[in-house]
Structures are given as C-alpha cells and as structure tokens.
Amino acid sequence: MSTVSEPDRVESADAAEQESTAEVVQNQSQANLGELAAKRTPVPVGDREVVLKLDDVTVSYSGSAAIKAVSMDVFRRHVTAFIGPSGCGKTTLLRSLNRMNDLVPGAIVDGTITYHGHDLYDAGVDPVEVRRRIGMVFQRPNPFPKSIFDNVAYGLRLHGMKDRLDERVESALLKTGLWDEVKDRLKSSALALSGGQQQRLCIARALAIEPEVVLMDEPASALDPIATQRIEDLIGELKDDYTIVIVTHNMQQAARVADMTAFFSVDVSAERGGRNGVLVEYAPTADLFIRPADPRTEAYVTGRFG
Amino acid sequence: MIAETPAPASTFRRRRPRFGDAGLRVLAGVAAIGSLLLVALLTYKVVDEAWPSIAQFGLSFLWSEDWNAVTGEFGARDLIWGTAFSSLVAVAIAAPVAIAIGLFLSELAPRRLRAPVGALVELLAAIPSVVLGLWGIIVLGPFLQQHIEPRLGDWLGFIPLFSGSPSNVGLLPAAIVLTIMIIPIVASISRELFLSVPGDLKQGSLALGSTRWEMVRNVAIPQVSAGLVAAVILGLARALGEAIAVSQVIGGGLNFSASVFQPADTLAGRIASQYQGSTSNLQTASLAYLAVILLAMSLIANITAQLIVRRIRQRMGGAH
Ligand SMILES: Nc1ncnc2c1ncn2[C@@H]1O[C@H](COP(=O)(O)OP(=O)(O)OP(=O)(O)O)[C@@H](O)[C@H]1O
Numbered sequence: 344m345s346t347v348s349e350p351d352r353v354e355s356a357d358a359a360e361q362e363s364t365a366e367v368v369q370n371q372s373q374a375n376l377g378e379l380a381a382k383r384t385p386v387p388v389g390d391r392e393v394v395l396k397l398d399d400v401t402v403s404y405s406g407s408a409a410i411k412a413v414s415m416d417v418f419r420r421h422v423t424a425f426i427g428p429s430g431c432g433k434t435t436l437l438r439s440l441n442r443m444n445d446l447v448p449g450a451i452v453d454g455t456i457t458y459h460g461h462d463l464y465d466a467g468v469d470p471v472e473v474r475r476r477i478g479m480v481f482q483r484p485n486p487f488p489k490s491i492f493d494n495v496a497y498g499l500r501l502h503g504m505k506d507r508l509d510e511r512v513e514s515a516l517l518k519t520g521l522w523d524e525v526k527d528r529l530k531s532s533a534l535a536l537s538g539g540q541q542q543r544l545c546i547a548r549a550l551a552i553e554p555e556v557v558l559m560d561e562p563a564s565a566l567d568p569i570a571t572q573r574i575e576d577l578i579g580e581l582k583d584d585y586t587i588v589i590v591t592h593n594m595q596q597a598a599r600v601a602d603m604t605a606f607f608s609v610d611v612s613a614e615r616g617g618r619n620g621v622l623v624e625y626a627p628t629a630d631l632f633i634r635p636a637d638p639r640t641e642a643y644v645t646g647r648f649g
Numbered sequence: 650m651i652a653e654t655p656a657p658a659s660t661f662r663r664r665r666p667r668f669g670d671a672g673l674r675v676l677a678g679v680a681a682i683g684s685l686l687l688v689a690l691l692t693y694k695v696v697d698e699a700w701p702s703i704a705q706f707g708l709s710f711l712w713s714e715d716w717n718a719v720t721g722e723f724g725a726r727d728l729i730w731g732t733a734f735s736s737l738v739a740v741a742i743a744a745p746v747a748i749a750i751g752l753f754l755s756e757l758a759p760r761r762l763r764a765p766v767g768a769l770v771e772l773l774a775a776i777p778s779v780v781l782g783l784w785g786i787i788v789l790g791p792f793l794q795q796h797i798e799p800r801l802g803d804w805l806g807f808i809p810l811f812s813g814s815p816s817n818v819g820l821l822p823a824a825i826v827l828t829i830m831i832i833p834i835v836a837s838i839s840r841e842l843f844l845s846v847p848g849d850l851k852q853g854s855l856a857l858g859s860t861r862w863e864m865v866r867n868v869a870i871p872q873v874s875a876g877l878v879a880a881v882i883l884g885l886a887r888a889l890g891e892a893i894a895v896s897q898v899i900g901g902g903l904n905f906s907a908s909v910f911q912p913a914d915t916l917a918g919r920i921a922s923q924y925q926g927s928t929s930n931l932q933t934a935s936l937a938y939l940a941v942i943l944l945a946m947s948l949i950a951n952i953t954a955q956l957i958v959r960r961i962r963q964r965m966g967g968a969h
C-alpha cells in the first residue's frame with residue numbers, strides 16, 4: 344500500500360508534521376484508488392438486468408449471525424466486488440449465493456436470494472442445479488489429483504456435455520490463457536502446475552460448464568503479483584460473458600476490476616454484544632472510492648481503519 | 650542494516666548439535682533392521698521345523714489330500730482349499746460392505762449418527778475372535794443348519810458346493826464368521842480414509858454441480874483407493890491367519906467334501922488343533938509345513954497389495 348511508501352520523511356518530521364504527512368499520504372492513496380476506479384469506463388446500472396437479488400439476507404452459524412440484513416442487487420455481466428475487514432462475513436455471503444453453505448452444519452440463510460426472480464432457497468430448488476449455473480473459485484487453488492485435461496473435463500462429464508469434449512476443454516483453457524502453457528501436457532498431472540497456473544485451471548474448470556455467474560473468493564490471494572495481474576486481466580475479459588462476484592482484501596484490485604463494490608464491516612454495537620457483519624455501502628466502484636457516502640467506508644478506503 | 654562485509658563462512662555452520670536427528674535415525678534403522686531380522690529368523694525356524702516333511706513329501710504335499718497320523722501320510726490340499734475358500738469368500742463379501750459402511754459413516758449418514766455408529770463399529774472390531782466363534786457355535790451354526798442350508802440345497806443343490814445334507818459346522822459358517830470378523834476392521838479403516846479426503850477437493854467437486862455421490866465416486870474413492878486396497882488386504886491377512894474362530898465352527902473333519910455344508914478345516918485351524926497332540930515327528934513337521942504355506946500365502950497377498958498400491962499412486966501422478 345502506498346501509505347508506507349515514504350517512511351524516511353515521516354521519520355524525520357516532528358509530531359505535527361507527521362500527522363499532516365500521514366494525511367497527505369492517505370489522500371494520495373484515496374486518490375490512487377479513485378484514479379484506478381475512474382479509469383474504468385463507468386457502467387450505467389439502471390438498464391442492467393439483475394441476476395441475483397438479495398433481500399434482507401442474514402446468514403447464521405449455529406444461531407449467531409455472521410452477516411446480517413444484506414439487501415443488494417448483482418447485475419448481469421458486471422464484476423461486483425465484496426470488500427471489508429477480515430471476519431465481516433464476505434465469504435459467508437458469497438457461499439450463500441450458490442448454496443455452498445448448505446454443506447456447513449448449522450448454517451442457516453434467512454431472507455430471500457433470487458436468481459432471475461427464482462428463489463434460490465425455495466423447497467423445490469436443487470442445490471446441485473444451482474451450483475451448476477453459479478460456479479465458484481476458491482481462495483486456495485484446489486485442482487483434482489487428475490490430469491489437466493480431466494480437471495477441465497470433470498464438470499463437462501458430470502453434466503453430460505461430452506459432445507465436442509476436446510473442443511470445450513480447449514476453449515476453457517484458451518479463455519484463461521492457459522492453453523499455450525499446457526497444450527503439450529494435457530495428460531500430465533494438474534498438481535505439477537504452479538500455483539498461479541493451478542488457479543487459472545480452477546477458473547477454466549468452472550468456466551467449462553458454462554455457468555452464468557462465477558463467484559470468486561480471494562482468487563489471487565495466494566499468488567504473486569504477476570500471477571495476480573493475470574487473474575485480474577482475465578476477470579476483465581470474462582465479464583463480457585459472465586457475471587462475476589469477487590471477494591478481495593486488496594482495494595486496488597477492487598478498484599481495478601470491479602464495476603460495483605460492496606463494503607462490509609463488523610457491527611460490534613449489535614445487541615448482546617454480538618459481532619455481526621453488515622453491508623455498509625454498495626455503489627459503483629468509482630463512487631465508493633472517490634465519494635464514499637458513509638464515514639466507515641471512507642475510513643476504510645483511506646486506510647484509517649483499525 | 651545490511652552487513653557491509655561478506656558474512657564469514659562460519660555463519661552457516663551448524664550451531665546446535667543434532668542429537669535428536671541422529672537418535673531418530675538410529676532408532677528407525679534399528680527398528681527396520683530388527684523387524685526384518687525377526688521375519689527372517691521366524692521363517693528360518695518354521696522351515697527348519699518343517700524340514701523332515703518337506704524332505705519326505707516335497708511339493709506334492711500341496712496337492713495330496715491325505716492326512717493320516719497312523720500311516721504317516723500328510724498333505725495340505727483340503728486345508729489350502731478350506732483356507733482359500735473361507736478367506737476369499739469372506740473378503741469378497743466384507744470388502745464392499747465395509748467400504749460402504751465407511752463411506753456412509755463419513756459422508757452420507759446424518760451428522761448426529763456418524764460419531765455414535767462409528768464408535769460402535771470400532772467396538773465390533775475389538776470383539777475377541779473366540780467370542781465371535783462362540784456365537785458361531787451357539788447361534789449361527791444351528792440357524793444355518795435349520796433355515797439357510799436346506800433352502801440353498803433346494804435351489805442350488807446341483808452345484809457340488811451346495812450339495813449334501815445340512816450341518817451346523819462347515820465352510821459356510823466359517824466364511825460367515827470371518828466375514829463378520831473383518832467387516833468392522835476394514836470399515837473403520839475406510840472411514841478414517843474417507844475422513845482424510847481434503848475438504849477443498851470435495852467442495853471443488855460439489856461447486857461444479859456434482860451430487861454427493863458423484864463427488865464420492867470421482868474424487869473421494871480415487872483419492873483413497875490405495876488405502877482401501879491396503880485395508881482389504883489387511884482384512885484378508887486376518888482371515889487367512891484366523892485359527893480360533895474358524896476351528897470353532899468349521900468342524901475340523903478329516904474327510905474332504907466339496908460341500909460348504911460339511912465339516913472341513915483350514916491351515917490355521919489344523920495347526921492350532923493338532924500341534925499339541927501331535928503323535929510323531931513327521932506330523933509335527935507337516936504341521937510346520939502348513940505354517941510355511943500359510944506364511945507364503947500371506948506374503949503373496951501382501952506383495953500383491955503393495956504392487957497395486959504403487960500402481961495406483963503412480964496413476965494419481967504424485968498426489969501423495
Ligand atoms: N463454518 C463456520 N462455522 C462457524 N462459524 C463460521 C464458519 N465460517 C465462518 N464463520 C464465522 O462467520 C464470521 C464471518 O466469517 P467469513 O469467513 O465469512 O469472513 P470473511 O469476511 O470472509 O473473512 P476473511 O476476510 O478473513 O476471509 C466469522 O466470525 C467466522 O468466525
């Protein structure tokens with residue numbers, strides 16, 4: 344982060360100066376985020392189709408709410424970023440969007456989440472079918488201990504998309520820019536790939552079955568800057584065809600890739616001293632970083648957050 | 650902060666003596682050599698003991714059916730048959746059942762059932778085989794004789810295996826007792842194996858829209874297949890070597906019958922029942938010869954298992 348870019352100056356200054364320097368640096372960082380966000384062509388929201396609609400969504404683990412009363416819309420072919428401090432429930436909320444939380448004993452989703460108007464948690468809805476349309480990429484790359492080809496073909500075989508299998512695998516690998524790197528060793532183990540390649544393979548695996556939405560939970564957090572850059576570029580390309588929701592701890596990353604950004608925080612003043620995650624602000628990315636409406640958002644994006 | 654002069658060579662010298670490392674290496678070495686030595690000594694002793702019989706009968710011991718202490722004619726054919734049949738049938742039934750139990754208890758059962766039923770299976774694995782044999786005598790044998798064997802005979806009597814009159818002892822109860830004995834062992838290992846499958850992989854599969862069963866079949870089972878093979882072979886080894894429970898229900902007959910309803914015997918059963926009362930040196934040596942055969946069978950099972958495990962690991966491409 345640029346807040347610590349010039350330690351020498353801060354060190355040599357007296358207390359008063361130090362404060363003002365810190366201010367400057369903070370403003371700088373905010374300006375950087377704003378610049379990054381503003382560089383993106385602003386995307387009109389009004390005429391976008393809503394893919395996922397969250398209405399008063401609360402997710403609790405064994406009775407205590409990890410994230411509370413979230414209402415927001417996720418727009419078609421947008422990149423939507425979730426940012427916020429650790430433990431505020433970003434992962435929890437993300438996993439409720441494709442019913443991965445069903446797998447956690449004691450996890451309960453209240454409120455409604457609709458996908459193109461269909462209630463995802465309706466009694467008649469098959470979570471398997473939900474996950475087929477709303478794919479997920481995890482924080483740690485998790486390729487199967489199979490060949491590169493079999494990893495990408497995994498979902499295709501499950502869903503009977505076995506016609507043109509080779510073609511589909513190739514196209515998924517092309518989309519993630521992995522094709523040239525692996526085309527000569529499709530039959531060798533996916534575990535021999537580098538971390539960044541593995542993560543792109545996992546993205547390819549998710550894309551192969553042609554989901555409409557791809558959920559990504561800090562997909563680049565385990566990767567070096569170059570691999571991260573590739574993932575970000577990839578997200579930029581993918582949004583022409585997919586709706587993407589990405590959790591990130593890296594505000595620059597949100598500013599670079601996201602059309603809309605949701606800032607979450609932990610509400611400690613809640614009753615019974617509980618710690619609940621809450622949605623503080625949800626806005627077009629440039630607005631959120633340049634003109635945050637909520638003081639908590641401002642504190643966070645300017646780096647004054649604890 | 651960076652040192653101006655290059656660090657002296659002594660920087661990377663070992664600072665602390667590594668007694669722990671050296672100690673561990675010595676300990677592991679002693680244990681490895683010790684166990685090898687033990688097996689070698691044991692084998693030598695058994696072969697030595699069996700030598701008079703090996704010298705007299707040679708390999709024909711393997712396919713001779715005589716076992717007559719009076720005339721001094723000994724052969725292992727019927728016992729090899731009894732051992733192979735009872736163990737293989739037991740493993741063939743127990744392996745799929747036990748793996749299914751392990752899978753059920755780790756992946757499919759309602760969560761609050763998993764721990765208690767899992768503990769119950771561990772408990773079953775701890776039942777002494779002699780108790781199981783007793784149950785075989787009191788309950789299983791009579792039940793088979795009265796209800797199962799007559800029916801099997803009616804339907805399948807044209808097959809020699811199921812011909813003959815029902816009795817309360819024989820190969821059938823022996824195979825069933827062995828099956829019951831090895832199911833909990835294999836099931837509890839399978840359960841542990843399935844629990845060891847990384848959650849990342851399971852979630853990766855489910856997130857691609859697989860059902861739980863598809864996840865189990867495509868990710869969990871391949872991931873632990875090497876371990877499952879090892880578990881099944883462990884079960885087979887237990888079945889091959891089990892003497893007590895088998896001799897309680899198999900009848901120990903000296904006459905060969907192709908029927909599984911009739912009394913028979915196994916290598917381990919014969920050794921256990923006759924060694925004390927052996928009347929001649931040749932009989933004692935022949936019993937030791939049976940032990941040599943049993944040892945060889947176990948060894949073959951074990952080596953086969955290791956070969957399969959290695960093949961699986963290679964196919965998984967360094968997944969372990
Ligand atoms: N499986 C679980 N069982 C119980 N509580 C959980 C579970 N997963 C998360 N929580 C709790 O829910 C809260 C939110 O966790 P979550 O992982 O969603 O946060 P996050 O915003 O993704 O944090 P991070 O940025 O560190 O990944 C935390 O207090 C956490 O302890």
Ligand SMILES: [Mg+2]
Pocket residue numbers: 433434435560590
């Ligand atoms: Mg998280």
